[in-house]
Amino acid sequence: MKLSVHSLALLALGCFSPASFAVDVPGSHDLERVPRLPDAQIVDYRQTSDLERVYPMGSIRRISGQLRFDGQVEARGNVTSVTYELPPEHSATQAFTAAREALQKQGAELLFWCQARDCGESSLWANEVFGNSKLYGADNGQAYLLLRLAPPADNTLIALYGITRGNRKAYLHVEQFESSAALGELLPTSATLLRQLKDTGVLDLPRLAGEPDDTWLRLLSRALNLDTGLRVSIAGPQAETWRQALIDQGVRAARMEAARGDVAGLHLELLR
Structure with a gap:
């Protein structure tokens, strides 16, 4: 069966979706x-x-x-x-x-x-x-x-x-x-830190390379205590110091373990 030029044109158009x-x-x-x-x-x-x-x-x-x-x-x-x-x-x-x-x-x-x-x-x-x-x-x-x-x-x-x-x-x-001007310090919410940890499995905080900072301690302890069923590993140059400081902030010791790893700053990983 032969198709007319008009029919062929319609058939060709039909091969493309509107998105095309x-x-x-x-x-x-x-x-x-x-x-x-x-x-x-x-x-x-x-x-x-x-x-x-x-x-x-x-x-x-x-x-x-x-x-x-x-x-x-x-x-x-x-x-x-x-x-x-x-x-x-x-x-x-x-x-x-x-x-x-x-x-x-x-x-x-x-x-x-x-x-x-x-x-x-x-x-x-x-x-x-x-x-x-x-x-x-x-x-x-x-x-x-x-x-x-x-x-x-x-x-x-x-x-x-x-x-x-x-x-x-x-x-x-x-x-x-x-x-148009410097934004200065902007801190995430504790709920955002928790969502990131749960969704991606990791929380990388490269700026936190030194001794525990009071502001970040509060943010992290609140984040971890929003879901007390989570367990995490903590790596970084001051991992054990941060772990102990988080325990002092009310995070149960059994929920955290210090991990080895050559990472910049503080690195938290969800333990499945």
Whole structure:
């Protein structure tokens, strides 16, 4: 049976999915430090100079008409944001994890990480924090992460927000903030340290190469005591000193063991 030219053309078109014709919004491009998943499409791209920006470091909610969260980073600087719509074969979780892992390999430090309902209301993240209604979806289908890049780029923050909408479309929003002034010391939350340890199996803190620091002792002891069923090994130049200091802070001795290893700073590893 011979097909007409018209039929052949229709057959050829049918071999391509709609995603094959997807194009990025004009003038957009990927951020240098965050790789794009295959076939993801840029559906929103914005650049703003000299903007006052607030990044939450806690679950967000609205009380008496005002946004509330436990902590925040607030600074003025330049913002570039990229929103990807993901192809059906990739989930928001996959894109979020790939971006996080790529940034951590570059030495970025996690400041705040929440998932699902622990983040608060997706509508507030979408409309109030990022100003992008495309990011509104189910509360249990979201994840947010705030990272600080390693020196000498440590006045730059990266925010990641992954979401699956009710129509099952998945998005990853990536925002790069370059502060116009030094950000100073920024500490992660204890819950973020615990989430990182449980999700990745390790917690690398290269800056903690010396004697135990009181602030970090409090953060780590709180993190470990948020889940008293976890056991960890501790490695580093001062591993045994840190272990004893954590015991003094109320972490049970049986949950920690000092490990050998030539590592910089402090290295905690989850014992399965």
